[in-house]
Amino acid sequence: MDFADSPEEAAFRERLRAWVADNNPDLPASSTDDAYWAGQAAWHQSLHDAGFFGLSWPVEVGGQGLPSVYDVILDEELAAAGAPPRPGLGYLVQGILHHGNADIQARFLPGLVNGRVRWCQGFSEPDAGSDLASLRTRADRDGDEYVIHGHKVWTSYSDDADLCIVLARTDHDVPKHKGISAFAVPMDQPGVQRMPLKMINGITKEFGEVVFDGARVPAANMIGEPGEGWPLAMTVVSHEREPGELGYVGRYRKAVKELTSQVKADPDAYDAEQRRELAWSIVETDMLRHHVSRRLSERLDGITHTTEGSVDKLLMTWTENTVGHAALDVAGAGHAGGDDTWLKMYLYSRAQSVMGGTSQIQRNLIARRILGLPA
Amino acid sequence: MDVRFSSEQVALRDSVAQVVERLGAKAVGQLDDAERVAKLDAAVIASGWRELRTADDAGAPWASAVEVAIVAEELAKGVADAAFVGPTLAAELRRLTGTEPSSAAETVALTADLEALGSSVAVDAAGATGVLAVCDGALVEATLGAQLPETDLTRPSFEVGADVVAVELPAEAVTRITTLGLAVTCADLVGTMQGGLDLATDYAKDRHQYGAAIGSFQAVQHMLADAHVLTEGSRSVMLHAAWAVDALSPEEALAAAAGAKAYCARSARAVCETVIQVHGGIGNTWECMAHVFLRRALLSSDILGGVGPNLEKVLAHHGIGSSDGLR
Numbered sequence: 001m002d003f004a005d006s007p008e009e010a011a012f013r014e015r016l017r018a019w020v021a022d023n024n025p026d027l028p029a030s031s032t033d034d035a036y037w038a039g040q041a042a043w044h045q046s047l048h049d050a051g052f053f054g055l056s057w058p059v060e061v062g063g064q065g066l067p068s069v070y071d072v073i074l075d076e077e078l079a080a081a082g083a084p085p086r087p088g089l090g091y092l093v094q095g096i097l098h099h100g101n102a103d104i105q106a107r108f109l110p111g112l113v114n115g116r117v118r119w120c121q122g123f124s125e126p127d128a129g130s131d132l133a134s135l136r137t138r139a140d141r142d143g144d145e146y147v148i149h150g151h152k153v154w155t156s157y158s159d160d161a162d163l164c165i166v167l168a169r170t171d172h173d174v175p176k177h178k179g180i181s182a183f184a185v186p187m188d189q190p191g192v193q194r195m196p197l198k199m200i201n202g203i204t205k206e207f208g209e210v211v212f213d214g215a216r217v218p219a220a221n222m223i224g225e226p227g228e229g230w231p232l233a234m235t236v237v238s239h240e241r242e243p244g245e246l247g248y249v250g251r252y253r254k255a256v257k258e259l260t261s262q263v264k265a266d267p268d269a270y271d272a273e274q275r276r277e278l279a280w281s282i283v284e285t286d287m288l289r290h291h292v293s294r295r296l297s298e299r300l301d302g303i304t305h306t307t308e309g310s311v312d313k314l315l316m317t318w319t320e321n322t323v324g325h326a327a328l329d330v331a332g333a334g335h336a337g338g339d340d341t342w343l344k345m346y347l348y349s350r351a352q353s354v355m356g357g358t359s360q361i362q363r364n365l366i367a368r369r370i371l372g373l374p375a
Numbered sequence: 376m377d378v379r380f381s382s383e384q385v386a387l388r389d390s391v392a393q394v395v396e397r398l399g400a401k402a403v404g405q406l407d408d409a410e411r412v413a414k415l416d417a418a419v420i421a422s423g424w425r426e427l428r429t430a431d432d433a434g435a436p437w438a439s440a441v442e443v444a445i446v447a448e449e450l451a452k453g454v455a456d457a458a459f460v461g462p463t464l465a466a467e468l469r470r471l472t473g474t475e476p477s478s479a480a481e482t483v484a485l486t487a488d489l490e491a492l493g494s495s496v497a498v499d500a501a502g503a504t505g506v507l508a509v510c511d512g513a514l515v516e517a518t519l520g521a522q523l524p525e526t527d528l529t530r531p532s533f534e535v536g537a538d539v540v541a542v543e544l545p546a547e548a549v550t551r552i553t554t555l556g557l558a559v560t561c562a563d564l565v566g567t568m569q570g571g572l573d574l575a576t577d578y579a580k581d582r583h584q585y586g587a588a589i590g591s592f593q594a595v596q597h598m599l600a601d602a603h604v605l606t607e608g609s610r611s612v613m614l615h616a617a618w619a620v621d622a623l624s625p626e627e628a629l630a631a632a633a634g635a636k637a638y639c640a641r642s643a644r645a646v647c648e649t650v651i652q653v654h655g656g657i658g659n660t661w662e663c664m665a666h667v668f669l670r671r672a673l674l675s676s677d678i679l680g681g682v683g684p685n686l687e688k689v690l691a692h693h694g695i696g697s698s699d700g701l702r
Contacts, residue, residue: 001384001441002377003618009376069376264694275695279686282693283612283634290378291611297378314604366603367596371576374591 003293009073012066016077019050024083030206030251032344036084037160037205044087044115053086054113056299057093061109068296068303071244072289079253086247091239092119092165098305099182099224099232108163108184120161122152122185122210123233130361132167133176133230137212139168139183144219146170148185148212154355158194158208161187165236166212167229180229184221191215201347235305240356241313244292248316252285252323255345259323259330274329281326284319291315307369310362317352317359324349378614380445388445394418395453403662406456406528415457416502425462428555430470440555440620444562444613451566451675452573454667456529458482460559460678461499467555468507471548472514477540478505483556484517484535490680492549496523497533498678506535509549513541527674528667550625556679557632558620561613563675564643568606571650571668575599579653595653602649605642612638626692633688640676640685647672 005013025043030036047053048062055070057063064070074086089112096109111117128135137150148168158164164185171179187194191214197207224232256278263270263278270278295312298304324346331342353359367373380388398415400406419425424446427438443463450459461482468483469476482503486493494508497519508515520534576599579590589595616635619628647669651658658665676682690696 001380001614001618002622003615004622005376069378072376260693260695267695275690276686278695279637279689282689283638283686286615286631286634287608287612287638290615291608293376294378294611294614297376300377300379311604311607314601315608318604318608360597363597363600364593366600367590367593371590371596371599371603373576373579373596373599374588 003290005073009070012070013073013077016052016074017081019052020077020081020083023050024081026082027084029255029341029345030084031348032201032203032341034203034205037157040084040087041115041118041160043084047086048114053115054093056296057109057113058097061093061097061105062113068244068299069293071247072249072293072296075247075250075292076253076289078247079250079257082254082257085250085254087115088247089113089119090242090244091236092121094239094303094305095165095182095232095236096223098235099228101224103220104184104223117163118157118161120155120158120164120187120208120210121236122155122158122164122166122212123237124154125151126153130358132233133180135167135169135180137166137168138172139166139170139181139217141170141219142216145216146183146219146222148183148191148215148217150212151209152212153197153209155208155210156206156355158187158210159196159205163187164192164210165223166217167233170226170229174227177230178227180233181226182223182229182232183217184223185212185215185217189215199348200350201344203344203348237357238305238307238309241309241316241362242295244296244312248320249285249289249292252281252288252319255323255327256281256285259326263330270330277322277326277329281323284322288315288319307365310357310365311370313356313362314359314366320349320352378618384442384445387442388449390422391424391446391449392452394422395449395455399453399455400529400667401664403528403664403667406667412456412501415455419455419457419459425459426466428463428466428470430473434470434473436467436470436621440558440617441614443555443559444617447559447562448566448569448613451563451671452570454529454567454570454664454671456501458499458501458503458530460530460556460563460675461497461503463559464552464556465507467552468514468544468548471551472542472544474514474542476505477516481505481507484508485678489677490684492552494535494538497535498674499530500533501531503533506533508535508538509544510538510541512544514544516540525670527670529671530674532674547625550629551620553679554625554629554632555620557629557636557685558613558616560675560678561609561616561632561635561639564639564672565606565610565613567668567672567675568602568609568643568646571647571665571672572599572602572606574664574668575602575650575653582655589653598649598653602646605646609635609639609642630689630692633685633692636680637682637685637689640681643672643676644669 027039054063055066056068059065139146166185170181193211196204327342328346333343334340428436464483465481482500484497487495492509497506508517515538517538518536520536523532612635616632619631651665
């Protein structure tokens, strides 16, 4: 058991560190500033083109084909340099790698990985949140195409997306989990209406809803077989729950580093409770980093798609909540005006226990599938 | 980076688990079974686990702190009433000072609040015939005094008796022994959490109310799920701390161990309280094993400090000192 870099990993870290020093775009935080999204695509492409994105994904789709633990190094170095975190797309890549045929993978993965094609995820609906399988969006076959009608919500980045991975009902005569298929639907067409949603911290670029009213998608854009939409969704959400796929360790470490610098500059200005909150944010962020190292090491013999992501999701959520509380307690809510970045960071942290499946749902999954408790 | 156990480490873990399964106490009444306790102690002696940190010819420990953590976790999982943390720290003190043990079975002494090496309380002293204490920066061989009231029903503490011989204890040795002690108590806490969680999960599957197993109710499921997540987070941070003992600089390793200890101590109390809650009324009776886990967690938390002192160490490592502390 070894947490240290191998010689190859150390060389990679050194190369990465030098590159980041010259290429940090100094974007504002993704969770607090709409301006982040204006520069995020360029950051993604820049990371990818330098060979520092998609580290563990296959070379054929634009990845680097490296062991999964290299992502830990990437997150550490980005945070240490104060650079933006890596784009959190791993769950989509895993879903398409696991369920898409060779044609789907060849057509869609390179653009997703290299950042030239922007994706969003059309899963949740107004009446299908935690109970995702009750979704009502339908896809009806019409020649070589499917026609889509339905309403999707919490569709992150739908404003900027070129493609949406849409879950839609294609068979109405089977149990609800069995009749769902997944499609890569082009967003720029008359049958797609995008409506941004303003989040509680005021940002408008992240959240959105999308109405599909006769949108058309080639049948060849179906990802997986007809009826494979539910297993695909479970693959995607299981990885959407993993900090290792999301790069969030980097996001938290960057925030904690800034808060630590602030307190260190004038420790006497902070009381014992504020210092304690800061200490917990340091401890939990480190915990999450080591937990991700452990999880990604388990993948060295090959990736699995399991309920363990629910454990990771809760650890990640608790860590983000702790960092959010430290931000609020150390930096303040800005009642007297001035910079409201930390207030926005705190307010955004409220979403972490909901996105990608609520904490309540994660607890249900852990209880049933890991602890083996009865239904 | 590869944070998986080697096949030798897996074999070590399994062999400890087998001993605990065979000779550990399965019920509170068995804690008083002197014949079983003696057999368990003999098995631990025969295994050589207490000598993992003794010096080889070059003065290095025979095994890394990761192996120590593996043994500690498995012993704690079965609330094994055989000394391990104390003798392991005593062996490390002997190794770091280059001295030979003068009695067959040594443990260590800590301050009265257990937060640091000291000369007040000999911990984890079952079967000990000598104790290593620290007085005024010197390492002292002492005898054991009277047994103290039991917090942990599996690991008795004793007063420290008259001292005999003193040797110098360098500051770096204090840092290193503290780091190992924090890491090994983290491992003990992780094992305690896992064993307690397993006990409560089994109970939730068996105990029926309203015509259904209580483990089918979401309120109970969510408590146990949270306990599982806290245990897994603790395990990750503990494994890093155990690795760090022999791999990082003394200062870096101490910071890693302190952060891990704060996290594991807070988690262990929450998990062990859940174990009692899930057991309901029976969990509040002496005869239920639930409190054996909680009591063990309380001692492991306090050895070399629990949440407060270790959060202070973390802040100090980041250059944030404080005169009034966190408490």
